[in-house]
Amino acid sequence: MSDIFAFRGSEDAGYAQPAPIADAEAAKERIPASLRRAERAAWPTASEPELVRHYTWLSQRNFGIDTGFYPLGSCTMKHNPRVNERIVQLAGMNDVHPLAPAHHLQGLMAIFHEMQEMLGHCAGMDAVTLQPVAGAQGEFTAIRCIQEYHRSIDQSHRDKVIVPDSAHGTNPASAAMCGYSIIEIPSGEDGRLDLDALRAVVGDDTAAMMITNPSTLGVFEPDIAEAAQIVHDAGGQMYYDGANFNAIIGRTNPGLMGFDAVHYNLHKTFSQPHGGGGPGSGPIGVKSHLAEFLPSPIVGRRPSEEGEIGAGDGWWYTWEAPENSIGKVHQWHGNAGAVVRSWAFYRRYGRDLKTMSEHAVLNANYLRYRIMNPSPEVREKIHAMPAEGCPADVVKHEFTLSMTPLVDAIGVNGKDVAKRLLDYGYMSPTLYFPMIVPECLMIEPTETESKEALDKFADDFHAVLSEDAEILTTAPHTTDVKRVDEVWAARNLILRYPKE
């Protein structure tokens, strides 16, 4: 066990620094006596050799995509190309200040402009902002734009946002933060959008509907265009949650489906690394009627003039403020580094982003087929086959399985299966989401897994389904720690290293 606060270097241990460029005592006295720090922060007193080992040890107790297959549904855990990391370490990225004059930022702005254009094109949207720094913030930003749009056309009485019961929790949370009441509509029996349920709730108070397509069940909503028509007829706007955008690029787009606004998860579709929970990046795209409300600034350009070298591409880039902008949602220009990584990822594919999406769907369908069709010998050993979360001939980038048959057969639940998969060297699938599928496991392999990796996972999944209940309910057995007592943590709330 490595414990950072147990290191006991001398009080003055720490990173050696050059001397101050002026008298230190006089500098300290610049701070009025009443505001001077009385007691130092009890930070670790450790040297670089100790800390490098500490963080190496911690990293070895952490599972990433680099460690193994990470079939975490709805999270699109694809490979993160390493050149992207090398690029953001360049001084022209890492040491660039967002408030520097625009002629100091022409390269970054060129990349921003290219990303605005590409994202708009792929989603069928007219204008894009890169400022939101997470998917949830993209949702919030787009709903704010819709809110201002409605205010501008004297429709501010519209105070309801409709979400399906299978929606990501961020959808209702984001709309609620903008001040809307939420109407949750039930899915149909097949897990798909229920148009009658939608018709029953739309009206003069409808501000927007938020929906992802393919749905969180991994299934394309066949009635999406009709749903858009129903909402538009009632005067509402259609919002596309881009969490599942990896499934459809080049095959369809939210513009074709009738959406007015969309967010992109650059940390899903465009491989910004998830980093243990972030940073993300959640740009939004909108149709032209919403463009004037986008956060400020966005990047525009004009042909460069004599002497304007800039990015060397014949253009001069400018910051532009949309006419009736909602203002800002991040105090700088969003997660510029994530945008640059995603730009490098996009360049790796270009128009073959379509091939990327096709392979994401190919892998999901292949894995689903392999899991649901074991050989007769294997089938014989399995206690109970999972049930499909949604009956469909084909799925898109992910699929859902219900472990209810296993609960009925041997009393083993979805969580037990998920925990046992950890012993086999896999990250667990997304557990118990969407909530409309009982005992749900949600599996998304992404396009960067080989056929062999998928075959092996299917075989191991079958092996898990064949094991004794005792092994499963006490899993995991081989991980760094065994099942963690989450209830104790919530009751005792030890949220920092105890003070001495």
Added chain:
Amino acid sequence: MSMVDQLPNLGRESEMLAAMGLTSMDDLFSDIPEAVRRNSPLDLPPPQTEEEIWRDAQRLLSANVPVNSRPSFIGAGLYANHVPSMVPMMATRGEFLTSYTPYQPEVSQGMLQAMWEFQTMISELVGLPVANVSMYDASTAAAEALTTAVRVLNRKVEQKDTVYVSDLVPEHRFSVIQNYTQGGGIEVKRLPHTEEGCLDMEAVKEAAGSCAVYVEQPNAFGIADEGIASLKEILGDTTALIIGVNVVSLGLMEAPGHYGADIVVGEGQPFGIGPTGGGPVYGIFACKLDFIRQMPGRIVGLSHDTDGQRAFTLTLSTREQHIRRHRATSNICSNETLIALMGAMHMALLGPSGLEILSTRNAAAAMLTEKKLLEIDGVEAAHPRASHFNEFVIRLPGSAEELCQHLDRRGISPGLPIEALFPEMESNLLLVSCTDQTSDGDVTALVAGVSGWAEEVSA
């Protein structure tokens, strides 16, 4: 034409389709109704190789001007500090870099422990008992601190749904606060400041009885405002005092938790990462225990496993959107964990003494720069009686924007015109920011440049 090299199953499509009894990729998309299908190819260029992307990236990004490539005094909340080499090298280890939110604690102890340590270091830094795993940036941290305070205190106060924000919070942060508070029907009133750039302590009395007050220490003029230390006494128990900090200043300046702050927020960036075009950076958020059940963001708690060994896990999740949905305390899901990890590594390496030295270097650089600039004829201190940490405002004999352009052509970035932060303020005010990277030579170059320009302007 080059092929994409990121798809292991490229060329094996037929084999995999055949195993499923399908014949073409189109079969996998047969569920998309004809009416919404895209039938034309994407109007995008062909794929590039890594080599080509690396070449283009170098060329494009070298068109930017890195702040460390010249004497630069641009700051205003984002600083070009030195980040130890260990930090990016350790944080980009694949096990950290490519992991998701640690929902499976059994295989995520590394990141969970690192974040628990981060929480401890932030808690120590600001003098409050609990910190979360990060917010997007200082502005959303401030905004969500205000909405948190309203949720906790609204029932107890006279001025319902009302908060006060210093009018020295610049537009780019205030705009975020407005966007985050308008939906809850929260009225945001402004607190005026004096000629000397400090909070007007008489006007502050009006804020007693509201849900919260948000002020920054040091403020946007770099001023260490003594009045803020006695603010809590004026506001009383039921009005939350929210302080936005420059984290580096806390090596010399008192932790706000020790003078009554209920919530402390700020830009964590100087610990862990360069200014990086403005993001990804991370906001810090720490608070008193009374606020934890309403605070936004993820929190790691200590626990144990079934064998009784020490283990960490995410906790208090019932506040969050994936459980509470529209009743969640915030919509935040992805945060800035990896950058917070870089911050933790940087803080751990600095140690208590290293922090004090870093803070002193910042203050010393500002002291020297200010002294030398004020020796120039025509240059005056905008707030001569105020105390400053690493930034200060000077009044110039001409337009600050013109000075910036003039010196830019000579390879110097003298700072930011105050007008860029506060559009209604005078055009001859310049905000000069120093860091640990400010050298003697930088100061000499700046002073020579400003004095040359001042002579020209005055002539």
